[in-house]
Amino acid sequence: MTKEIIKFNHVRKSFGRNEVIPDLTFSISQGEFVTVLGSSGSGKTTTLKMINGLEKPTSGDILISDKNLKDTNLVDLRRHIGYVVQSIGLFPHMTIAQNIAVTPKLLGWTQEKINSRVNELLETVGLHSADFAKRYPAQLSGGQQQRVGVARALATNPPIMLFDEPFSALDAITRQKLQVEVKQLHQQLKDKTFFFVTHDINEALYLGDRVMVMNQGNIEQFASPQEVVNHPASEYVKNLIDTVRTNQKLWENLK
Incomplete structure (x- = not known):
């Protein structure tokens, strides 16, 4: 039976009067590579930071390896979660x-x-x-x-690795090479769970076993790359996929 390692249960997050996450519920199994896709302000980085306690939810429950973060020593938690950032x-x-x-x-x-x-x-x-x-x-x-x-x-x-747009400041050639290496690394490490935030749709689709598409603090779709591409669950996801197809047509026209 697959073990759930990250679980959000009706999590809400506000900064003052600004509600960033209205109601977030999802679970991730041990060993998954999950990519989180969304534009700026979609709530993806806030979600990532709540996993290791850098941000605390306004309400709701977050469980890491069946332990509620409300009852967890966050310093000790962070020492056992890998964290890779852009800077x-x-x-x-x-x-x-x-x-x-x-x-x-x-x-x-x-x-x-x-x-x-x-x-x-x-x-x-x-x-x-x-x-x-x-x-x-x-x-x-x-x-x-x-x-x-x-x-x-x-x-x-660590059993969990968090990546917050780690390649966004790199040139295209280096970025593509590191994407291949990180995908191979995950396959090599087997049971490690990767949670990878990005605003690059191609990166999200290439790396993820599942892709979580976020918009205004909500999950528009959480499915395999194939499902996201072939059966977008909302107009927002469809528009994202259409940008990829538009780029493909551009390249075809340049041939």
Whole structure:
């Protein structure tokens, strides 16, 4: 039986008088790669931040691995959820190895265990430890820095990985390469759940086992990429799909 690892039950979120999430209910199974698609202000990043307690719901319940966040130590929760953001946020005065080791050190790992994990993760994300461990962030390209960001998020072997538009600041070629690598990484890691926020429809459709399409804090559709493309559940989703088809026609006309 598939285990539910993330569950929202009638979650509402307001910032003052501004209601961002009116009523959100969904569940995600362990091992799924879920992409969250929506325009600015759709509530996708707020939803992501509520998963690791960076934002608290105004009402409703959020369960992570059957534990209600209302009864959970949020600092401990965050140490066991990987978080990859657009700005990466590497510490410039630390080496790559030291950046990856931040959370393991907080958890009291031995130096031997930390070194082994750092070397393993650098190889996992395609950066040879001998070449990159002692470098500093400024010595890496944007794509390489983002790989380090993924490695750092994986450091404690978390069951859940959150991605908040991690590739949106990268050039098109680097972005496409990293999309392929992240998809392969998820397949390699098997039981890890990826929750990936994006405003790029092609990225969402390519990466996700399921795609959650959000609009004004509501879920317009939550289904497989094939279902979203072939059977859009609302006018909003249909308009999104039509933008892809319009682009395809543009390319055909340029041939």
